[in-house]
Amino acid sequence: MEFGWNKELDVFREEVREFLSEFDTPSLRAELANRGESAHAGPEQTRLREAVEARGWVRMCWPEELGGEGKSQWFQFVMTEEFAKAELPFGSGFGSMVGPAIHRFGTEAQREKYLPGIWGNDITLCLGYSEPNAGTDLAALETLAVKDGDDWLINGQKLWTSAADTASHVWLAARTDPDAPKHRGISTFIVPMDTPGISVRPIMTMSGGRTNEVFFEDVRVPSDALVGEVNQGWYIIANALDHERVWIGAGGGLRHIFDRLMAHVREKRPALLEDDAVRRRLVELELDLDVMEGLVLTNASIVASGDTPTMEASMSKVWTSELRYHISNVAMDLLGREGALTEEANGFSPLDGELERTYRSSPIQRFGGGANEVQRDIIARRGLGLPR
Amino acid sequence: MDTTLSETQRLLRDSLRDYLRNEVPFDRIRELEREGGTDQALWNYLQGAGFLALPFSESHGGEDGELTDAAILLEELTRRACVIPFLETTVSALAIERHGDKGLADEIVRGVIGGTTTIVPALQDSTSGNGASPRVVDGMLTGERLFVDYGAEASHHLVEATEDGEAGLYLIEASGEGVAKESLSTIARTPLAHCSYDKAPARRAGGLEALQFLNGAGRALCAVQCVGNAQQALDMTVEYVGMRVQFGRPIGSFQAVQHHCANMATQTLGARFLSYRAVWSLDQGIASDRLIAKAKALASRAATEVTMQAHILFGGIGYTEEYDLHFFSRHGKERALAWGSADECLRVAADTIDEVQPWQ
Numbered sequence: 001m002e003f004g005w006n007k008e009l010d011v012f013r014e015e016v017r018e019f020l021s022e023f024d025t026p027s028l029r030a031e032l033a034n035r036g037e038s039a040h041a042g043p044e045q046t047r048l049r050e051a052v053e054a055r056g057w058v059r060m061c062w063p064e065e066l067g068g069e070g071k072s073q074w075f076q077f078v079m080t081e082e083f084a085k086a087e088l089p090f091g092s093g094f095g096s097m098v099g100p101a102i103h104r105f106g107t108e109a110q111r112e113k114y115l116p117g118i119w120g121n122d123i124t125l126c127l128g129y130s131e132p133n134a135g136t137d138l139a140a141l142e143t144l145a146v147k148d149g150d151d152w153l154i155n156g157q158k159l160w161t162s163a164a165d166t167a168s169h170v171w172l173a174a175r176t177d178p179d180a181p182k183h184r185g186i187s188t189f190i191v192p193m194d195t196p197g198i199s200v201r202p203i204m205t206m207s208g209g210r211t212n213e214v215f216f217e218d219v220r221v222p223s224d225a226l227v228g229e230v231n232q233g234w235y236i237i238a239n240a241l242d243h244e245r246v247w248i249g250a251g252g253g254l255r256h257i258f259d260r261l262m263a264h265v266r267e268k269r270p271a272l273l274e275d276d277a278v279r280r281r282l283v284e285l286e287l288d289l290d291v292m293e294g295l296v297l298t299n300a301s302i303v304a305s306g307d308t309p310t311m312e313a314s315m316s317k318v319w320t321s322e323l324r325y326h327i328s329n330v331a332m333d334l335l336g337r338e339g340a341l342t343e344e345a346n347g348f349s350p351l352d353g354e355l356e357r358t359y360r361s362s363p364i365q366r367f368g369g370g371a372n373e374v375q376r377d378i379i380a381r382r383g384l385g386l387p388r
Numbered sequence: 389m390d391t392t393l394s395e396t397q398r399l400l401r402d403s404l405r406d407y408l409r410n411e412v413p414f415d416r417i418r419e420l421e422r423e424g425g426t427d428q429a430l431w432n433y434l435q436g437a438g439f440l441a442l443p444f445s446e447s448h449g450g451e452d453g454e455l456t457d458a459a460i461l462l463e464e465l466t467r468r469a470c471v472i473p474f475l476e477t478t479v480s481a482l483a484i485e486r487h488g489d490k491g492l493a494d495e496i497v498r499g500v501i502g503g504t505t506t507i508v509p510a511l512q513d514s515t516s517g518n519g520a521s522p523r524v525v526d527g528m529l530t531g532e533r534l535f536v537d538y539g540a541e542a543s544h545h546l547v548e549a550t551e552d553g554e555a556g557l558y559l560i561e562a563s564g565e566g567v568a569k570e571s572l573s574t575i576a577r578t579p580l581a582h583c584s585y586d587k588a589p590a591r592r593a594g595g596l597e598a599l600q601f602l603n604g605a606g607r608a609l610c611a612v613q614c615v616g617n618a619q620q621a622l623d624m625t626v627e628y629v630g631m632r633v634q635f636g637r638p639i640g641s642f643q644a645v646q647h648h649c650a651n652m653a654t655q656t657l658g659a660r661f662l663s664y665r666a667v668w669s670l671d672q673g674i675a676s677d678r679l680i681a682k683a684k685a686l687a688s689r690a691a692t693e694v695t696m697q698a699h700i701l702f703g704g705i706g707y708t709e710e711y712d713l714h715f716f717s718r719h720g721k722e723r724a725l726a727w728g729s730a731d732e733c734l735r736v737a738a739d740t741i742d743e744v745q746p747w748q
Contacts, residue, residue, distance in 0.1 A: 001397065001456055002390045003665045004672065009389075074389060085747055252747075259746040279738035286737070286744065287682055294391075294661025295654070301391040315654045373643070379653060380646030384626045387641045 009078050016082040019055070023048050024086060032089070041121070045089065049121055058096070058119060066103050067115070073304040084252025094125040094163070098171045102190070105228035105236050113224075114190060126163040126193075128172035128214065129237070131156070136371050138173075139182045139234060143216060145174035145189065152189070152226065154197075154219040164200045164212040167193055177231050186233035189225045196220075207361035254320065254327055257358060258289055260351045261331045268350070272334065281330055288323050295319055311383020314375040321365035321372060328358040391661060393460070401460050407433065408468040414712045420471045421577035426541050427471050434461075434474070435503030443482055448497035455482065455605065459612045459667045466616030466723075469715035471578050473506050473538040475609045480507035480546040483602040488557065488594030496544075496559070496593075507544040507559070509602055510536045510583055514732055522549035522558075522585055528566075529558055529590035532583065537726070539581030540569040546593060546602070547585065557598050558590035565589065576722035603727075604680050605670055610727035611663035611684040614691035617720030618656045621698040624713060625649065629701055639701075648701060652694045659683075659690040678740045685733035691720035692730075 005013070028044040041049065052058060061076040062068025083090035095118040102114050117123035134141035143156025154174055164170065170191050177185030191198070197219035203211050228236045262282070265272050272278045299312035332339030332355050343353030366372050380386045393401065412430060420427060434440050442457045444450025458478050465474055481500045485493045499505030510533035512521070522531025529549055536545065545560045545567070560567060566588035569581045626649055629640035639645050662683035669675040695717035699706050706713040724730065 001393060001664055001668060003668045005389055255747045262744055263746070273741065276738065279741050280734060282741060283682075283734055283737045287686055290662055290682060291658035291686065294658050294665075297389060298391045298657060298661055301389065305390065305392050311650075311653065312657070315650075315657060318650075319654060319658075373647070376647045376650040377643065379650035380640075384649055384653060386626065386630055386646050386649060387638050 009074055012075055013078050013082060016079050020082060020086045020088060023051060053119055066100050073300060077300050094127055098125050101236055101239060102227055110224060110227060123169055124167045125169050125171050126161050126167035128158045128161060128170040130160045132159055136374055141173055141175060143174045145176050145187060150223050151220050154216045156216050158214040160211050161214045162211045164214050169193060173233055173237055180231060183234045185231055187230050188227050188233040188236045190227055191221050191225055254323055255289055257327055257354060258285060264350050278334060281334060285327055285330055292319050292323055311379040314378045318372045318375045324358060324365050325362040328355050328362060331355050332359060397460055400457060401464055404461055404464045408464060412468050412470060417469045417471060417715060426538060430470060431472050432503060441501040444485060444497050444501060448485060448494050449501050450497060454671045456668050456671060459609055462609055463612050463616040466613045467620040469719055473508050473542055476508040476537050477506045479602055479605040479609060480509050482605060483598045484593050487598035487601045489592060492591060492593055505544060506542040507546050508536055508538045508542040509606060510545045510547040512548050522547055524549050524551040524558055524590055527590060528587040529560060529585045530587055531585055534582050536581045536583045538579045539583045540571055541579050548599060555596060555599060556592060557594040559593045560588050560590050574722050576719045604675055604677060607684050607727040608666040608670055608680050610723055611666060611687035613723045614687035615660045615663050617716045617723060618690040618694035621695040621716040622652050622656055625698040625701050645701060648697055652697055655690050656694055659687040663687050678737055678743055681733040681736035684728055685730045688724035688730040691724045695720040
């Protein structure tokens with residue numbers, strides 16, 4: 001057991017901080033502030049991303065056979081943590097999920113065709129998973145891909161396809177054998193979004209963000225759009241999701257909200273801190289954040305030691321997502337009516353409206369990315385070994 | 389950063405776990421709870437195996453290990469509901485060795501490692517309203533301490549007292565002149581005493597620094613005891629609901645039961661992280677009262693809530709005296725209050741909220 005950081009990681013952390021301070025420019029901040037909920041990366045953000053890729057930081061912790069350097073997962077952890085502290089966006093989006101899957105299951109030609117683009121961000125992805133009748137029960141998906149000569153002909157509808165309006169490609173799960181058991185008749189494809197027959201319709205959410213539904217009508221793609229073997233898709237999807245397991249730095253934003261709340265109370269509402277009950281509620285939030293940190297670090301420790309966490313990633317997900325609601329809710333209650341003000345209430349809104357925004361956008365963290373009920377099933381069954 | 393046990397720590401844990409499973413049946417605990425006293429046979433084993441020597445300096449015959457190692461042993465002892473003053477003796481002797489009187493340290497630590505000395509802290513408790521705070525005059529200590537764990541069984545007391553208006557720690561021979569011990573019965577049925585000192589010969593063992601370490605280390609290790617009680621109750625519950633059949637299937641296959649177990653496991657893991665981090669930071673010399681108080685607050689809650697939820701999932705069988713679950717809910721609740729309840733610890737954290745720094 002060791003709850004501090006070793007020298008090598010301290011040095012690396014310092015390197016990331018210096019890097020970030022160099023790239024943290026007013027023009028990048030302005031670009032990020034103006035992007036709204038759009039997934040579009042502006043020129044400054046792209047410059048940052050390219051610099052991160054140039055340093056080799058995107059893949060440094062991947063195994064060598066996946067084109068990485070095989071470094072300890074703690075490097076990834078430290079890097080993401082520093083990006084979160086600086087409140088700068090990190091990552092190649094869904095590319096960091098799909099890239100390894102293409103690397104592992106694709107042909108040599110597919111690797112050459114897609115991977116440089118994914119790492120360089122010329123190829124951006126959206127995930128074509130959910131459908132009207134396949135949400136938590138993803139394997140029930142109905143979008144059909146039928147072999148037609150050398151091509152595949154795709155028909156169906158995807159739902160909650162975030163970034164479909166900006167992505168260059170969709171990573172698609174489609175049914176290729178309707179007669180097989182549902183997990184054994186799915187295949188994965190990579191399809192350019194400008195392929196004829198694909199149409200995207202926006203769905204606006206209560207968070208103010210946009211997601212989409214995507215329709216596929218006689219979408220014809222060549223045989224090399226298929227990644228992996230026919231009907232191997234469920235296994236590939238599970239493998240791609242595996243790379244998301246580490247659940248790194250996920251709670252960074254919550255820590256910032258707490259810090260801003262403390263700063264606001266100290267500066268604008270100091271009388272609140274005289275109240276025992278208020279101090280007590282703030283400390284309870286701090287404890288919840290401590291637990292979040294503990295769960296995330298425990299999970300990362302298991303990953304870094306080379307083992308596969310059975311339940312710790314799910315614990316982190318459940319805790320962090322429920323805390324997102326809880327922290328915004330308690331903070332709004334503590335502040336009273338000003339807690340409800342949005343960022344448009346110029347000059348009056350605490351934390352620039354972040355509290356009401358966080359409250360409004362908290363539900364998706366709980367039902368999305370594997371609903372918390374399912375996560376608790378995973379903790380109980382895969383982690384604790386309880387029977388089905 | 390590594391929250392997993394090292395290979396050595398794993399071996400340490402497993403070897404004690406195996407011994408306890410084979411040699412300390414729960415009926416032994418029942419007997420001790422009924423008749424009082426501590427488990428001398430177990431103490432002798434720990435002494436022989438070198439487990440009493442781990443965190444102490446080699447210059448005093450110790451193993452130069454860490455408090456973390458002692459915490460790992462303590463968790464195992466807790467998970468078997470063992471009745472021995474391991475926490476109390478470890479933190480008392482360490483307070484003297486690391487921060488107290490140098491001359492006394494060698495004698496005391498060697499006595500502990502040799503198995504002949506057991507020392508228990510007799511400290512100011514925020515809930516004790518009666519009795520006179522001990523004072524030392526001319527090497528004689530007079531006063532009362534209300535809640536002294538193993539006060540009637542230990543060979544020595546390490547008493548918080550004032551001398552010329554200054555607080556410090558004083559060593560008293562428990563069987564010596566002027567020491568009266570009255571046993572107090574608790575929900576845990578483990579030894580606790582009300583101690584009165586009337587001109588008891590006292591040797592100065594340390595000042596404020598030693599006292600602060602003793603309070604911090606005791607609280608952090610008690611948090612580990614809380615975690616041990618929660619973990620044991622959780623593990624027993626998972627095993628039980630996995631085989632108890634109702635409606636033709638194990639009740640552990642029902643989601644309502646599974647989700648309770650998932651929440652218990654999450655709560656226990658969170659408390660575990662904070663508690664062991666608190667112990668570790670004491671070893672590093674970077675512990676703060678606030679960090680330790682937060683850990684104990686969480687651990688106290690886990691010891692209470694997880695063990696009580698276990699009873700709800702067990703139903704009737706877990707409610708019986710014959711079954712072993714009640715050891716952990718009773719001991720867990722008692723440990724939740726010892727060394728600062730969740731409420732007391734949250735108050736410490738709330739009163740020092742000015743120390744909260746932005747994430748860096």
